Amino acid sequence: MTDALSYFLLSWTDPSLLALTAAGTFAGIYIGAIPGLSVTMAVAILISFTFTWSVNPALALIAGVYTGGVYGGSRSAVLLNIPGAPAAIATALDGYPMAQRGEAGRAIGLATVMSVIGGFIGIAALAIAAPAISDIALAVAPRDYLLLALLGLLLVGSLSGESFAKGLFCGALGVALGLVGLDQMTAEPRFTFGTTALMGGIPYVAAMIGFFGVSEALVQLRRPDLPPIRQQVERIVPPWAAVRRHAPLTLRSSLIGVVVGALPGTGGDIAALLAYDSARRTVKAPTHPFGQGAEEGIVAPESANNAAVGGAYIPMLTLGIPGDAVTAVIIGALFIHGLKPGPMLMVETPHLFWFTVGNLTLANIFLLVFGLSGIRVFAKLAEAPRALLVPLILVLSVVGTFAIQNSATDVLWMLGFGVFGYFLRIYGFEVGPVVLGMILGPLMDASYRRAMISAADDPLEFVMGFGESWISGGLAAFCIAVLAQAGLKALRRKRGRA
Amino acid sequence: MITRRSLGALAALPLLPGAAAAQAFPARELTGIIMWGAGGATDVVARALTPIAERALGQSIVLQNRPGGAGAISVQAVATAAADGHTLLYGAENPQLHKVLGLGQRDYADFFPVNLTARGVAVVVANKDKPWASMKDVVAEAQRNPGRLRMGATGPGGLPHVVGAMINTVTQMRVIAVPFDGEGPGLTALQGGHVDFMPVGLGAAAEHIRAGRVKPLAVVNTEAVPTLPDVPPITADLPGMARLLPWGPFYGVWVRREVPEAARTRLVAAFREAASSEAFTTLMRNAGNIMMNISGEEADAFLRRWQSVTAWTLQEAGAARRSPEEFGIPRP
Helix, strand or coil, X not given: CHHHHHHHCHHHHCHHHHHHHHHHHHHHHHHHHCCXXXXXXXXXXXXXXXXXXXXXXXXXXXXXXXXXXXXXXXHHHHHHCCCCCHHHHHHHHHHXXXXXXXXXXXXXXXXXXXXXXXXXXXXXXXXXXXXXXXXHHXXXXXXXXXXHHHHHHCCHHHHCCCCHHHHHHHHHHHHHHHHCEECCCCCCEECCCCCCCCCCCCCHHHHHHHHHHHHHHHHHHCCCCCCCCCCCCCCCCCCHHHHHHCHHHHHHHHHXXXXXXXXXXXXXXXXXXXXXXXXXXXXXXXXXXXXXXXXXXXXXXXXXXXHHHXXXXXXXXXXXXXXXXXXXXXXXXXXXXXXXXXXXXXXXXXHHHHHHHHHHHHHHHHHHHHXXXXXXXXXXXXXXXXXXXXXXXXXXXXXXXXHHHCCHHHHHHHHHHHHHHHHHHHCCCCCHHHHHHHHHHHHHHHHHHHHHHHCCCCHHHHHHHCCCCHHHHHHHHHHHHHXXXXXXXXXXXXXXXX | CHHHHHHHHHHHCCCCCCHHHHHCCCCCCEEEEECCCCCCHHHHHHHHHHHHXXXXXXXXXXXXXXXXHHHHHHHHHHHCCCCCXXXXXXXXXXXXXXXXXXXXXXXXXXXXXXXXXXXXXXXXXXXXXXXXXXXXXXXXXXXXXXXXXXXXXXXXXXXXXXXXXXXXXXXXXXXXXXXXXXXXXXXXXXXXXXXXXXXXXXXXXXXXXXXXXXXXXXXXXXXXECCECCCCEHHHCCHHHHHHCCCCCEEEEEEECCCCHHHHHHHHXXXXXXXXXXXXXXXXXXXXXXXXXXXXXXXXXXXXHHHHHHHHHHHHCCCCCCCHHHHCCCCC
C-alpha cells in the first residue's frame, strides 16, 4: 500500500514530472480548443518526440495532454459554436446559447468544474473498480454496440428543433454521408463514384467544423450590424449551491462516461452524447429549456467526456486493450518504450498503474487551475464585433480542417458543408442531427452487420441473442422503454391538440 | 539557367558547407505518410524508426497518418507527390493485394523499397474456455458443425482472411468470419467470447497469450518460434501448408521508383542505420517480429514472392475478386 502511495505521488514530488504534467495539461487545453487538432494526433506526435526520454516523463506529459485536450474542446464550442473535438458537440448545443446570452464566462467556468469532477470520478473508477469494469467491457457484444448507437441516434428527436420530420431527415442524411467510402467489412467501395478521394470516406471532423463553425459565421453575416453581446464576467466559478444541485446529474453522467469510455468500441464523443440525451430525458426542471442554454446541457456532456478518460485507461491498463483512439496510441508508446502493454502489465509493472492514477489526478488539478484562469480574456472574445469574429471563425475553421491530415480536399469538404449547413439552417433544419448521424451511423452499420454475421445471418438467432446476456437484455429493454415513452408522449400531445 | 543555378548555390552556401551543396539531399524536411492509423503496428514501426533516421539524414520527417482504403489512400498520395525523395510511404503488406481485391491499381512494383524493415509471424489463438488443444481440434469441430464456428477477422486481405484461405486450400473448413476493425478489436471480442478463434499477428497476441487470456493453437510457420517455443507449427497438423510458408505481414518504407539514385542511396543508408539500432531491434523482437532490414533488389524479390504466394492462395480459395493472372502475377 505504501508502495502504491509512493508511486501515486511520484509525479507530485518530482519537480520535472510536475512541470511536464502542468505543461501537458496547458498545451492540451489549447490543442483541444482548436478544431481539427485532435488529442489523438497530439499524443501520436509526442511519441516520436519523447522516444529518447525515459518512460515516466513521457507518460506524465501524455496524461496531461489527454486530460487537457478532452476538456479544451468545450472552449471553442461555447465561444464560437465550433466544437474543438467531436466530444464537445453536445457542449455546443447549450454552451453557445449561454454565450449568446452573455454568460460565456459562466458556461466555461461550469464546463471546467464539471470536467474536473467528471475526471475525478473517472479516476476513482479506475483506481477502485478497474478489473470489474474491464470484465463488463469484454462482455459487451456487437449487438450491444448496435443498441448503444441506436440510443445515441434517439437524440435526433430532441435535436430536431421546430420539426421532428426535418430532424429525422437530417439524421438520415448524416447516416448516409457516413456510409461513403470503402466499407470496413468487405472493402466494397460505397458511393465513391470510382474516385480514390472518396475511398477514405467523408471526414466527419471536417463536416463538423463546416456544419457548426462556417454555417454559424454565414448566419451571422446576415445581420452584420447587430451589436456584440456584452459578456458578464463577474461570476465565473459556479457557486457551491449550483454544483450541489447538479450533483446527481454529474454523478450519473460521469458513470455513463466511465462505462462508455471503457468500452473498446466507443469513446468520449459517444459518452458525451449519451449523457446529454439522458439528461434531456431525466432532468425535469432545467435552468433554461434544453438547447437554449440549460446549465444541465453543459454539466452532462462535460462530466461524461472527462470521466471517459479514466474509463478509457481501464481496459488499457488491465488488459492491454485500448478504450479509445488515444489509449490505442498510448499502447503504441508503451511498446516503443520497451514496456509490454497487455494483461501482464499490472502484474509485472504495478507501479505504472498507480503512477498513471497519480498523474491523471494531478492533471485534473492543473485543469482546474488553468481552466478557470484566463476565462475573463476568453469571454471577451465573444464580445468582439462581428466584423472581427466572422473572419476569425473562418480562418480557424480552414486552418483546423487542414491540420487534420494536411489535405486541401478536406478544406473543400468543410467549406461545402458550411454553405450547405447555412441553407439547412435558414430553412429550419438543424445541423446537429447530421453530424450525429455521421458519427453514429458507421458504428450502427458495422455493429448490426457484425451481430448478424455472428448469428449466421439468421434473423431468429439474431433476436434470440439479446436474451443471451444480461447486458444485451437490459440494454434492449431500456431501448424499448425509451421508445415507448417517446411514443406515449407524442400520442398524448396529439390528443391534447385534438 | 546558369544564373539561376549559381544563385541557388549561393543561397545554399551559408547553410551547407561544400560547393556541391545545391544538389544535396535532403534539401528540406521530409514527409512520411503512414498508411494505417495511430497506435497500430505500422504506426509503431514508423514512429520508432523515424527519430533515428532523422538523425542520420540531418532533417526532420513530419509523420502523418493517412489511413483508409486498406492503405490505398496513402499509396495514392505518395504516388502523386513529387518524385524527389521527400515523400516517404510507411506501409505494410496490404498494397500487394490491392489489385486482386479490386482496391486499387498500384502495388509496391510502383515504389522503391528504401527499407523492408521486419516481418511478423501469425498465430492461431482460441478463446481460453474452448476445449481445443490443437489446430486439428478446430478443424474437426468446424467439419462436424459446418458454418457454426466463429472466426475473428479483419476484412478482405487482412491477415485472418489470408490465413483462413490458406487453411482452406489444404483442408475443407467452413466457418463464419466476423470482421472487426483490426486485430486488437478482434482479440477483444475473442476474450469476450463473441468469436471462437482467430488467426492474428504474433505481436498483437503475444501478451494476451503470456497472460493466459487466449489459448495459442499453432504458429503459422514451418517451425516453432523463439517467442512461443511450446506452440507447435501449423504444419504439424496441416502439413500441406508448408508450401505456402513462410508467410506473414511485413512493414517498411518506400519512395516512388522515379526518385533519383542519389536520394535513394542516402535514404537507404539512413534507414538501414535506424533499423540496425539496438533500441529498434529490441522493440521488434518484443513484438514477436523478425528483423529483415533489406532494401533494393533483395527487398523487391521478397515482395514479388510474397505477392505471388498470397494472391494465388486467395484465388484458389475463391477469395480474390480478380484473378492474379490479369495482372501478370506469376504462380508460386
